[in-house]
Every structure is written in structure tokens, then in C-alpha cells.
Amino acid sequence: MKQHLISPVRRSLLGAALLCAAGLAQAQTAPQVLRVTAIPDESPTELARKAAPLVKYLESRLGMKVEFTPVSDYAAAVETLVNRKVDLAWFGGFTFVQAKVRSGGKVIPLVQRAEDEKFRSVFITADPAIQQLADLKGKDVSFGSQSSTSGHLMPRSFLLQAGVNPEKDFKRVAYSGAHDATIAAVASGKVQAGALNISVWDKFVADKKVDTTKVRAFYTTPTYYDYNWTVHADMPAALREKIAKAFLDLSPASAEGKAILELQRATRFVPTQADNYKGIEAAARSAELL
Incomplete structure (x- = not known):
């Protein structure tokens, strides 16, 4: 009697576990969307023009859907990444610093244009x-x-x-x-x-x-570090690496790479790190803007 009471429970739990596992597997293989935004430092039409071929390129390199979502102002770009409403953001040096402070260090700059090392x-x-x-x-x-x-x-x-x-x-x-x-x-x-x-x-x-x-x-002005592409620190390392490699692989030797780099006003993309923006943070604090 006792065994008959336990067996259905066990079967029920096993069934639930299998359904859960199937659900997780399905979620892992379901199409993902990489949500991208950029600070609105130029007109909306210019930002859209610059984003279109980059979105197409990232889709082909990452094997996932990529959506560009414009924002109304610089503060919105910061908040959308900090709150994980987007996955990848084009920041200026100052907006990166704002996002770093706002998130408690939970954002990671991946790449910058070679030009941004001496902007x-x-x-x-x-x-x-x-x-x-x-x-x-x-x-x-x-x-x-x-x-x-x-x-x-x-x-x-x-x-x-x-x-x-x-x-x-x-x-x-x-x-x-x-x-x-x-x-x-x-x-x-x-x-x-x-x-x-x-x-x-x-x-x-x-x-x-x-x-x-x-x-x-x-x-x-004298030179300083500026723009970068930044992700939230919660993004899986494997995806971060794929995104960074996609940018680093852009080359003017191919028609696609040349077109994208010209739109981004870049000769090439290079790796970057948070320490590069310490000078920007110091300038912001000195000017009482942070």
C-alpha cells in the first residue's frame, strides 16, 4: 500500500523533471536575439544608416538575430545596458564610465576603433x-x-x-x-x-x-581614449568572445568589411579594457560631472 502511494509521486516528479529538462534544452536551442543600441551622438537617420550593415554582419557571424534599438538620449543608452534591456551598446568614454559606476562595475568594454586610442x-x-x-x-x-x-x-x-x-x-x-x-x-x-x-x-x-x-x-584638443562597444558582465563569456572576434575580424580587404569600417569611421577595431578610461573618469570627477 505504502509503495503504491509513493510510486505515483515518484513518477510525477520524474515526469516534471523530464519536462523541465526538455524545456531547458528547447530554450538553449531557441533562436536568440542580440539587442544593440548606440548613444545618439548623430541624427537618427545617420545612426540607422551606420547600423544596418553592421547588424547584418553580426547576424552572419554570430548565427543569431540582431536588432538595433535607438534610444532618445545618452542617459537612456546607459540605463538600457545597465538594466539589461540591451546586450551590446556603443558608448563614448564618458557614457562607458557612467555605465560602469551605475552598474557597480558590471559592464565590460570589448573593442574600440584604433582611432579611439588617440581621439x-x-x-x-x-x-x-x-x-x-x-x-x-x-x-x-x-x-x-x-x-x-x-x-x-x-x-x-x-x-x-x-x-x-x-x-x-x-x-x-x-x-x-x-x-x-x-x-x-x-x-x-x-x-x-x-x-x-x-x-x-x-x-x-x-x-x-x-x-x-x-x-x-x-x-x-590633445588626445584621449574614447568610444567603445560594451556588454553587460552577465553575458556568457563565449558570446562576448564571439562578438569581440567579429569586430576584430573586420578588414578593409573585403568589400563588406570596408563598407562597415568606413561607416564606423574606423580603420580597424582593437581590443580595449576598462583601465583605458580611468583618465575619462578622473576628468569627469574633476569637472564634477560624475
Whole structure:
């Protein structure tokens, strides 16, 4: 009698265990989706244009669906990765530091462009009287986003080193929200000067999207580490390694690689590490932005 009572229970437990195991196996083989985002440092159309071929490439290399999800601002890019709403994020140096602090160190930078090892910002103007940083005193000056490394944090840091305090010395401090918007603000006369990412400026000049007889760069900053592709630390190591290798394998020798690298404004991708951004974190704390 006792045995008859236990046997059905055992069978039930065994059945449940088998169903659970089958469910886990199914979950492991089910199609996965890699969710990707990027800080909105340029217009939504430009970000989408840059993302499309990269998404297709990652899908082929990773064997999984990849979705690009735009975000409204820099803070949203940080929060979506910290809260694991996305798996991979294109950050500037400052947004990476914000994500690292916000997550308690639970984010890992995988790769950066070779150009990001020695990145720079430029200050531009259409005012002939502005020749150096000190000439910005009493002027309306625009940064990009407040959380931008190359459009705000590092330009501010170099201004302070030059003895120029934006809040005290500028007539007005403006924030355009993106690098291309800063160029537009200077070109239209809304502000007398602006600071932005050097690669965006160089691209605008090369594509003749800015009249360099009117708008010019008058100061280029020293170099610093900037952008990277970052994942949450909870991502399995094997997937992290596959993603990193996919970026590292991009080469201008192939048509696909050349197209993707050109859109990313990169000659190649190289490995990176959190320690590379200690200078950015120090600058942010010094400027009381962190």
C-alpha cells in the first residue's frame, strides 16, 4: 500500500523533471536575439544608416538575430545596458564610465576603433575674432550632449586647464544634443563657437556638408581614449568572445568589411579594457560631472 502511494509521486516528479529538462534544452536551442543600441551622438537617420550593415554582419557571424534599438538620449543608452534591456551598446568614454559606476562595475568594454586610442575634439567657429580658447570669453558656445565625451566632457576639461570656466566666462552655455547639431548651430549663427567630435567634423568637411570658408576649426584638443562597444558582465563569456572576434575580424580587404569600417569611421577595431578610461573618469570627477 505504502509503495503504491509513493510510486505515483515518484513518477510525477520524474515526469516534471523530464519536462523541465526538455524545456531547458528547447530554450538553449531557441533562436536568440542580440539587442544593440548606440548613444545618439548623430541624427537618427545617420545612426540607422551606420547600423544596418553592421547588424547584418553580426547576424552572419554570430548565427543569431540582431536588432538595433535607438534610444532618445545618452542617459537612456546607459540605463538600457545597465538594466539589461540591451546586450551590446556603443558608448563614448564618458557614457562607458557612467555605465560602469551605475552598474557597480558590471559592464565590460570589448573593442574600440584604433582611432579611439588617440581621439580628439575640435572647437569650431564662424567668428574671425576667435583664434584661441581664451577668445571664447563672453561668447555663446555650444557643446553636444551633456553626457558626451568628445562633445562636452573633454572639451570642458581642456577649457578649464586653459583657465576658461564655461559657467563663469561664457555669455551662454548651450547643449545641441549631437555633434552634427553643434555644427549647424555654429553655421547658422545661433552660437559663436562649438565643440565636437573630430571624426564628425572631418566627415562633414570631406563630404562638403559645411562651408569651410565660413566655419573653421580653431583649436584641436590633445588626445584621449574614447568610444567603445560594451556588454553587460552577465553575458556568457563565449558570446562576448564571439562578438569581440567579429569586430576584430573586420578588414578593409573585403568589400563588406570596408563598407562597415568606413561607416564606423574606423580603420580597424582593437581590443580595449576598462583601465583605458580611468583618465575619462578622473576628468569627469574633476569637472564634477560624475
